[in-house]
Structure formats: C-alpha cells, structure tokens
Amino acid sequence: MAATKxxxxxxxxxxxxITIQVLGICxxxxxxxxxxxxxxxxxxxxxxxxxxNLIISLLRNHIPSRIRMIVEVSxxxxxxxxxxxxxxxxxxxxxxxxxxxxxxxxxxxxVMGRAEAFAIQNPPGKSLLDGLGNALGYSVILLLxxxxxxxxxxxxxxxxRVLPEAYMGNGLAVLAPxxxxxxxxxxxxxxxxxxxxxxx
Amino acid sequence: xxxISLAVETIFIxxxxxxxxxxxxxxxxCSKKVETSFGLGMAVICVLTLTVPFNxxxxxxxxxxxxxxxxxVAALAALDLSFLNLICFIAVxxxxxxLVEMVLDKYFPRLYTSxxxxxxxxxxxxxxxxxxxxxxxRNYTLxxxxxxxxxxGFGFALAIVSLSAVRKKIRYSQIPAGLQxxxxxxxxxxxxxxxxxxxxxxxx
Numbered sequence: 001m002a003a004t005k006x007x008x009x010x011x012x013x014x015x016x017x018i019t020i021q022v023l024g025i026c027x028x029x030x031x032x033x034x035x036x037x038x039x040x041x042x043x044x045x046x047x048x049x050x051x052x053n054l055i056i057s058l059l060r061n062h063i064p065s066r067i068r069m070i071v072e073v074s075x076x077x078x079x080x081x082x083x084x085x086x087x088x089x090x091x092x093x094x095x096x097x098x099x100x101x102x103x104x105x106x107x108x109x110x111v112m113g114r115a116e117a118f119a120i121q122n123p124p125g126k127s128l129l130d131g132l133g134n135a136l137g138y139s140v141i142l143l144l145x146x147x148x149x150x151x152x153x154x155x156x157x158x159x160x161r162v163l164p165e166a167y168m169g170n171g172l173a174v175l176a177p178x179x180x181x182x183x184x185x186x187x188x189x190x191x192x193x194x195x196x197x198x199x200x
Numbered sequence: 201x202x203x204i205s206l207a208v209e210t211i212f213i214x215x216x217x218x219x220x221x222x223x224x225x226x227x228x229x230c231s232k233k234v235e236t237s238f239g240l241g242m243a244v245i246c247v248l249t250l251t252v253p254f255n256x257x258x259x260x261x262x263x264x265x266x267x268x269x270x271x272x273v274a275a276l277a278a279l280d281l282s283f284l285n286l287i288c289f290i291a292v293x294x295x296x297x298x299l300v301e302m303v304l305d306k307y308f309p310r311l312y313t314s315x316x317x318x319x320x321x322x323x324x325x326x327x328x329x330x331x332x333x334x335x336x337x338r339n340y341t342l343x344x345x346x347x348x349x350x351x352x353g354f355g356f357a358l359a360i361v362s363l364s365a366v367r368k369k370i371r372y373s374q375i376p377a378g379l380q381x382x383x384x385x386x387x388x389x390x391x392x393x394x395x396x397x398x399x400x401x402x403x404x
Contacts, residue, residue, distance in 0.1 A: 022382055025224035026326050073294070073324075077287045085283060100333035103286050107326040109225050175397065176219050180390030184383050192378035 007129045011137035018141040019187045024110040029179040035158040038146035042139035053131030056119040072115045148182045207351040215355040218393035223327030237364040241357025252349030255332040
C-alpha cells in the first residue's frame with residue numbers, strides 16, 4: 001500500500017517531472033499565458049499519459065525490444081490524434097489557442113520517458129498510477145506557472161479579477177521571458193524547500 | 201527579399217526556442233559544453249531543412265482536403281486526411297533522421313562520429329515536429345517552407361551555442377544552492393529571450 005501511494009506522491013514533489021527530471025518543459029512554458037489553456041493542456045496530457053502507460057504496459061510482453069521505440073511512438077501518436085480531434089470537436093476556440101502544442105504532446109518527453117522507464121517493465125495497474133502521478137506533478141507546475149503569469153500579466157486568475165482595476169498588467173509576464181523567469185523561480189523555491197540540490 | 205525577411209524574422213524575432221519554447225529539453229540538457237551544443241545545432245539544421253519541405257509535399261499532395269485531386273479519381277479528391285498529419289509527420293521525421301544518419305555514415309564519417317548520439321535523439325525533439333506543424337498552420341509555399349526550415353534550425357543552433365557559452369562563463373560563479381543548474385539556466389534563458397525580443401519591430 002505504501003509503495004502504491006509512493007508511486008503517486010513521488011512525482012508530485014520529490015521527483016517532479018518538470019522541476020527535478022527536467023522533462024516536458026516546452027509545453028509547460030508555451031501554454032501558460034492563461035489558466036484556461038493551461039488547464040485544458042493539463043487535462044489533455046493526463047489523458048494521454050495515463051492511457052499510453054496503460055496500453056504499453058498491457059502490450060509489454062508482446063513488443064520485441066528492438067522496435068519498442070517505434071511501437072511506443074505510434075501508440076502515443078494515435079492517442080494524441082484522438083485527443084486533438086476531441087478538443088477540436090468540443091472546445092474549438094481553446095484548441096485554436098493551443099495551436100500546435102496539443103500535437104506536440106507526441107514529442108513531450110514525459111510521455112515517452114514514462115513509457116520507456118516504467119510502463120515497459122511494470123504491470124498495468126502500477127503503470128496507470130505512475131502515469132497519473134506524473135501527469136499530476138506536471139499539472140501542478142503548469143497551473144502554478146499559469147497562475148503567476150496571468151496574475152502578473154493581466155491581474156486576473158481564471159478570468160476573475162484578483163488585483164484592483166488600477167493594475168496595468170505587466171507585459172513581460174505574458175511574453176516569453178516572463179515564463180522562463182517564473183519557472184526559474186519556481187524551481188528555485190521547490191528545490192530549496194525539498195532540499196533537493198541535484199546538480200545538472 | 202521576401203525570403204530574407206522571412207529568414208531574419210524566424211532566426212531572431214520568432215526564434216523557435218526563445219519565443220516558442222520548442223526543443224527546450226535538449227536545449228537545457230545539451231548546453232553544458234560548447235562543442236556538444238554546436239554538434240546538436242548542426243544536426244538540427246540538417247534535419248529541419250530536410251523535413252519541413254518534405255512534410256510540405258506530404259501535406260499538400262496527400263493529406264489536405266482535395267489534395268489527392270491529382271490522382272484524377274473523384275472519390276479520392278473529396279477525401280480530407282488532414283487528421284492523419286501528426287502521425288505522418290512523425291513517421292517522415294523518424295525516417296529522415298535514419299536516412300541522414302546512413303548518408304553521413306557513408307560519405308562524411310567524421311561529421312557522423314562528431315554528432316554521435318544526437319542524431320537519433322532528434323526524432324523526439326519538439327523543435328522538429330513543431331517546425332512542420334507551424335508550416336501547416338501558416339500556409340507556407342514550398343520554397344518558403346524550405347527557407348523556414350533552415351532558418352528555424354539556424355535559430356536553434358544560435359540560441360544553444362550562445363547559452364552554452366554563457367553557462368561556461370558562470371561555472372565558477374557563486375549561485376545560491378537551490379538555483380544551481382536548472383534554475384539558473386532557466387533565468388539565463390529568460391534574459392537571452394529578452395535580448396532577442398529587442399529585434400522585434402525590425403522590418404525588412
């Protein structure tokens with residue numbers, strides 16, 4: 001039981017995919033201008049990573065190890081196509097704003113990394129939990145960066161006003177440099193709090 | 201002139217790493233030494249220059265709505281296969297990388313050994329897939345997409361080589377423990393991205 005719990009809680013802080021393992025940074029920065037896009041992206045990634053872990057783990061005894069990369073990529077790519085079509089059908093405006101970044105889940109290192117490092121050698125139940133845990137760890141950071149950027153950039157949070165009307169909005173937080181700086185500070189805080197000074 | 205302006209815009213203003221955050225993983229992981237980052241940069245230029253125009257052909261002659269009209273079959277001409285583009289692009293990229301690897305191994309063995317592990321890893325670099333997806337989204341023509349592919353690769357190489365040079369300089373600096381490594385690199389990238397933003401507004 002404790003081991004199962006660890007699979008889920010470990011990626012949340014001690015082994016966070018973004019701040020500690022340094023995977024999947026691209027999308028973490030690109031879709032975090034507003035909470036709304038970040039939230040949809042987090043859901044999309046959770047769906048892809050849990051189901052890809054489950055499917056690859058179910059197939060793990062049938063995949064020849066020489067071609068496992070190709071099999072993994074094709075499983076992930078098909079799942080992403082499904083997610084992309086669903087988003088286009090039900091949330092067209094948001095999928096416009098996310099533009100190419102839904103498609104780029106295919107090359108998101110977290111999905112591939114979990115398939116390769118965990119799902120290929122563990123039973124389906126555990127792999128599902130591992131996928132869920134890593135997706136949650138990713139989502140937490142994504143939502144934190146998005147909160148920081150939306151509050152500083154526009155004075156709103158999920159479209160609701162949190163800072164007084166007089167706040168002009170800081171253009172830098174909306175642009176690319178703001179994303180890098182905020183993520184840098186989050187990494188600093190997180191590593192100091194958890195005492196994880198990994199030198200990479 | 202149009203092509204020069206497209207190239208300048210792609211390299212400096214809309215730099216694929218510093219403005220669109222593509223290829224961040226390898227950007228952060230391989231920028232410790234100038235030599236490795238230079239090798240990776242060259243490999244990215246090669247692969248992007250080849251895959252973007254190639255994917256343009258696939259998109260415009262096979263996948264887009266009405267793209268199969270050249271076959272002359274009415275049923276095929278009405279087909280819209282654009283939902284397949286993600287899978288097709290990643291397959292094209294994987295096979296192009298394999299092909300480049302084989303050609304380099306045969307004709308330029310020295311370059312091949314210096315690129316080493318980076319070539320196969322490029323398949324999962326989001327800058328490559330991102331380049332092709334942007335090409336579709338922005339409706340480039342074939343020659344535009346070739347220019348776009350080369351210059352976004354060049355932008356990537358420029359960014360990663362300069363980051364590795366900066367990281368080399370700060371190796372002996374006193375940085376707070378929690379900020380060492382990734383944290384500081386993130387903030388450096390932020391500062392570099394600010395510097396690149398100063399090019400915005402240049403109009404050729």
